[in-house]
Ligand SMILES: Nc1nc2c(ncn2[C@@H]2O[C@H](COP(=O)(O)OP(=O)(O)OP(=O)(O)O)[C@@H](O)[C@H]2O)c(=O)[nH]1
């Protein structure tokens with residue numbers, strides 16, 4: 324019933340900002356001209372009703388979005404990394420897993436077709452040196468490194484509604500069958516639309532169990548919302564096999580079957596591709612034997628499997644349980660990874676319409692973005708600058724250039740970090756750490 328997978332997703336890094344330009348005075352087109360880095364691609368999950376399993380993720384475990392490229396001289400912006408879109412079936416729930424424990428945190432749930440969630444946002448591109456120009460510093464030797472993408476382990480879980488969906492016209496005996504077979508007790512009555520909501524029941528058979536759902540009766544026009552309509556047709560999609568019930572005592576059972584099939588394919592033609600079985604019900608009623616035979620022959624000729632039952636007296640029910648169990652086994656063995664990722668990407672591109680409008684972005688944010696507001700921390704007598712912006716600028720400072728170092732120091736002062744260090748009691752000889760840099764305080 325439940326399909327699961329663990330995968331790793333990594334969004335793209337932002338590209339570094341560029342330090343460039345001509346420094347000489349009176350040179351035409353002189354001045355700083357380093358462009359910004361491109362943003363890293365995000366990991367986006369999208370639901371697709373044409374996919375039914377998470378099998379694909381048993382073979383593919385790592386998903387990495389493209390990184391942005393660096394900014395270039397001449398104010399050229401680096402190119403953004405492409406987002407990586409991962410398609411999952413409707414009914415998928417995504418949680419993050421922390422590596423040191425198996426604790427899960429719910430991130431997103433896909434309840435309908437075409438929903439999109441950005442689960443790992445790409446890192447932002449770093450600013451080029453042009454962005455650091457101010458009245459004092461006309462030629463900055465400072466830029467920002469690209470923000471790192473995020474790296475997340477996620478747990479995907481597909482919750483199918485049920486293994487078997489019981490469908491058919493109102494009054495066919497669907498609820499009677501579920502009651503006979505399982506612990507469920509849906510309302511049963513001799514009038515149409517007795518069942519108003521799908522009812523689930525667990526069926527135990529041959530030391531196995533499966534879940535059946537009794538779906539409210541379908542009538543002509545259901546695909547347009549007539550009767551109880553649409554809502555229930557969509558539940559049918561989330562079942563593995565269909566048990567189509569027909570009342571043999573009705574005026575035209577064959578026509579009844581065709582009508583329901585037609586309604587279903589008008590709603591979604593893929594549903595009729597699910598493995599299915601027709602249960603000819605109410606065979607206990609006197610005088611139905613001939614029509615049972617006739618309908619069996621006709622359906623078998625069409626390659627449709629049948630089983631004749633009475634949901635009230637229990638005739639044929641064992642046979643039905645055997646057939647359903649066998650079909651479920653065959654169905655689960657036949658599942659194969661349906662499409663390669665590229666095929667899926669192409670398929671989802673075709674269906675791309677309003678996509679980006681509704682994209683929801685899910686936390687967690689990359690660590691360095693979370694630290695943005697932080698400043699200075701004192702630990703074991705060492706002064707650690709935790710500001711992510713400062714760390715990203717530090718990563719681009721040329722340590723051999725006295726001028727770059729001086730500019731960087733002024734920038735730290737402008738950011739208020741020097742006064743924070745002073746307030747925290749820094750003195751000559753103290754160790755300061757900033758990203759990969761470490762130096763002795765001599766101010
Ligand atoms: N004689 C006979 N009557 C049956 C059988 N199965 C169901 N019925 C009767 O048919 C009527 C409808 O049965 P339900 O189980 O409520 O039918 P349903 O398909 O769930 O109907 P809706 O919920 O309205 O879609 C009830 O009066 C049942 O007692 C059967 O095998 N034989």
Ligand SMILES: [Mg+2]
Pocket residue numbers: 497498499509510511517518537539540
């Ligand atoms: Mg019912």
